[in-house]
Every structure is written in structure tokens, then in C-alpha cells.
Amino acid sequence: MHYLKHSTIDMDLLAGELAISRATLYRMVGSRDALLGEVFWALGRIFLAEASGEASGTGPDRVIHVSRLFAEMVTGAQQLKRFVAEEPQTAARVLLTTGSDVHHRAVDAQLEIFEASRVGGEPADLRRRAFLYVRLMESVVYSPVLGVPEMDFDLAEPALRALLPA
Template sequence: MRASTDEIVQFAAGLVVEGARLDTREIAIRFEMSRTTLFRRVGNREELMGKALWWLADRALVRAVARWEEQYGQAVRDERGVLRCLRILEFYGEVAVNDAGFVELLEKEPVVAMRVLTDPHGQVQPRAVAAHVALFDRDVADGGLVPLIDLQTLGYAAVRLQEAILYSDVLTGHTANFPTAVLLVRQLVEGVLRAPAA
């Protein structure tokens, strides 16, 4: 039976979780197809890696939203007044920084991983920006907030800021610091999404 594109991507995502290298030759053999057919279905190795990473990220984001709803229902802010979008992004970020397979990928293939993760036309960054925009838009609508800039720009800025901090060990040799990323993104978003004037 012919494997679907999603099945191939899920298999590749499983390899990332296991800390295994994405070998397109082995993946093609696993699904009984030529590498040419595999490339036609899911793209080259970096495109497949991007699709696999986003597949994992998207599911982590769904779990982060569910975690918020379990704790706070449909509230726009938590008990400390932190916006729903920010806490969801924190929950999501915790999954990424604690994922052993993802960390191993960054350690073993830093150049490739950075290219895949931060490509503005790739499989990950544009979708991450869109996901951020959707979270911000929901809080703006439900909380009656007034954005000082357009949400697309805010989403892009938030993603790039997180990339700069969370991948700093790979990009600059500085130690990545998740709490710093949380603080900076919180300051950025709360400074842009203002409560309506009384």
C-alpha cells in the first residue's frame, strides 16, 4: 500500500524524536520507493526535515493550547494577569527546549538545523509566525486589546526574538536561556497589545 505524504512526514518526525539522522535513502527503502519518488512526495532532505519539525511543533502547540484550557478555560489572562497567548507560547517553548531529540539535532547538525528552522521561505518559520499571529489575534478579539502595530509584524518579531535567544548557543556560542526568551517576548507582546483606554 502506498504511504501518504503525512505518513512519511510522521515517520521522519519519529526519527527526530529518537535522535536519529534523517537518511533519505533509508526512508525511501522503508516506504518501498525510489529516492526520486520520495523527493517528489516530500522534497529534499531539508524540506522533509522542516516538515517533520513543523509536524512536531504543531502538535506541541495543540497540547499547549489544551493545557491552557484545562487550567483557565476560555480566560484571556491567568491569575497573574499574563495574556493567554504568552502562557501558551511558554508551555510550547518548554516542550521544545526539553525535547531530547530536538536538542540532539541542534547539536549534531547545527548548520542544517538553523537553515531549516529559520528559512523565511521554509517549512517552519512562516508557519510559526502564522501560529503566533493566530494566538495574538484571538487575544485581541477576546480581550478587546488594541495592537500598536499589525499582528503579522508582531508575530514575525516574536518568532525572530525567540530564535535569537533559544538558538543562541548555535548562532553565537552564547548559552541559550529559555527564561530570558520568555521575559523578552512577554515585554514585546505586552508592550504592543494594549488594553483599551478607559
């Protein structure tokens, strides 16, 4: 709720809102980046669930449909846009590196989407494909963090499809 209200996490303000000390807050969450990672993953999980619920069909077409809906939700999230504009280095660190669990969780979620869409294959191969798929999706939805203009999903779709087993 703090993030949605402020489009960021201010640890001093959050500690005050929770009526705890900053030291207690840091003991509870580890770091601001870790807390932001949890917030971004919670939002991402909501977007993925909504996109998965709206998508129909099976196979690669369903995977692409889920991805398109997810991309629309993320790129339309005003708080995330504001956060990325104001704190691009923090956004890159939290969203795109292994310093937080966001990327790892996204790969696991992509594997679940493959499974729900009945996209099969050898588990190790599917994990590698999911990793690459997520990296490409990150390029689409977080292009401002990467310092490029907003990426159109249609441009990425052929590459995304190429990562899906036939």
C-alpha cells in the same frame, strides 16, 4: 516516525523503509530540507496545540503562558537536541530561514495564538508583532543553533511582553 526513531532523516534509509527509490522519494518531498521542515512543523504544531490547551486566561498573560509551555516542550525534545548538535547548519537553514515554511507557519500560528488570547490590534501591526515575537522565541528555543548557550525564557519574557499590544 523515521525522524523520531533516528533523530534525523536519512533519505537512503527512508527510501528503503518505504520500499521506493531515492528518486521517487525526492520527487515526492522535493528535498531533505523540505521534508525536515515538514517534520519540524508537525512536531511544532503538536507542541503548540498542547501548550494552547494547557494555557488559561486571556490577553498577554495567556500568550506568555503558551510561549513558556511551548519553549519547555521544544527545549526538552531530545530528538531535536540531538539533531541540532549533529547538524547545526541544517537545523539553522530549516528552522530559521525562509528557505522552508517553518518560520512562516510559526508566524501564522502566533497570530492565531494572539487571536485565541484576545490580543487585538490592526492586522498589519499584529503580523509585524507576530514576526518579531517568533524571532525572539526562536532565539530562546533554538539558541544552540545560533551558537549561544541555552537561553532562559525568563530573560526573554520582558521583551516578549513588550511586543504584545496593551
